[in-house]
Amino acid sequence: MTEEQRIEILNNAKDFFRSEIVISHIEGACKRASKLSEYNVNPFLFKYLANFLTGNDNAESIAKALVLPRILGSSINTSFGMKVQKLIGQLFQGLGSTTSGIDIEFIDGIDGRRKYCQLKAGPNTINHDDVTTVINHFNGVRNLARTNNLNVGINDMIVGVIYGEETELSSHYKRISQCYPVIIGKEFWYRLTGKENFYLDLIDAIGDVALEVDGSHIVEQTISNLAIEIQAKYFD
Template identity: 50%
Template sequence: MTEQEKQAILEKVKTWFREVIIPNHIKNTLKLANPSEFDINPFLVPYIAAFLTGELTPQSVAKALLYPRVLGSSITTSFGQNMQTFISGVLNSYGSLVQGIDIEFTDALDGRKKYCQAKLGPNTINKDDVETIHNHFRQAKNLGKTNNLPVQQHDLVVGILYGEPGQESSHYKSLRDKHDYSLYIGQDFWYRLTGDPSFYSELKKAIADVAVEAKGADMLNEVADILAQTEVIKRLVG
């Protein structure tokens, strides 16, 4: 892969975050100015607020409610739900015509063509997904035989976009240990895709650069201010 092609992927990632992830993140953050968006535990939330800031005020309570949602579950859910748009928008040049296969690429390390199921992270499949992935790979292998394509077992791989070896769940381990499919995790996946061992680090930096553009800290403070003024939050302080 040329340097120009690698830079094109980085720009696609930035564009995807600007056009898909950030707007969803902003929308989901702004709606949290309404306390009805939270399932409030009146015993635990004040404790968390005081633990977080060292004081119990409407503002500390608002932050205790907001931070886990905005910086945790909200963005994680949004990214996961838009996984297919990531594949189509960022990795579209590697798209596969084989049913059940997300992308095809020439492995930069062994030079062989890989048929890849792309997954988000090391804990993002469940037990049922194991059999589904296995069936997709089996169909791809049979199609290769039918069309005289030299598809070997280790040409069928699961590409995990982030994480480190050893973090993979038992379901991923089952694909590897029981069904003998290769797992390309995090840096290894992007290295094999691009041929650049530092690409994974560049990718993370590119995403962080886009996050700075969003000016999320200002928006978070504004939403916390609005939430802190609601009667529901004030009552938690007493």
């Protein structure tokens, strides 16, 4: 990979984060988080959590206890996970696979072999049923390769996990790794790009976008809107 290609990929990552993550976070997640109907409120806990967070249990404090975990945690993590394949597609044009059950194909930057890869977002983003599905897809590709006299080995079928470390992989990933390699975080990006520190470069690039966004006023408005609904339902 040339330096020009490396810079282009990092710039593409910034553009993706601005257009796909930041905008959907602000215009989607934050707007939804401002509506009481979006929450399954536990009436036995919401005042406790509010008081634990702020020292009182008024409507605004309850709103904070509901909003902050939603917009700073679950919503954006879910959004990122749903857009992983689009991220790779935007960063690496031409890597998409026509093989059933395979997200991308690429030449491994370490061993030089073609890899058939299923993409996953993070170390805890698959469930029990996904294990069988992934293994069956990989088995099917290898069977087809044998039929067509293609040299596709077990180590050429990989699960690529976009972020995290091997020690963080869930038990579901570990079950897959008994049959096929699960490559995560820094090593995945190294194999994909041939650049050992590309993962860190990518984190820094997206961090640059983060410095462009001050969402404090959006958070305050989201909390304020939700507090109005809470006040009307539980206090008036």
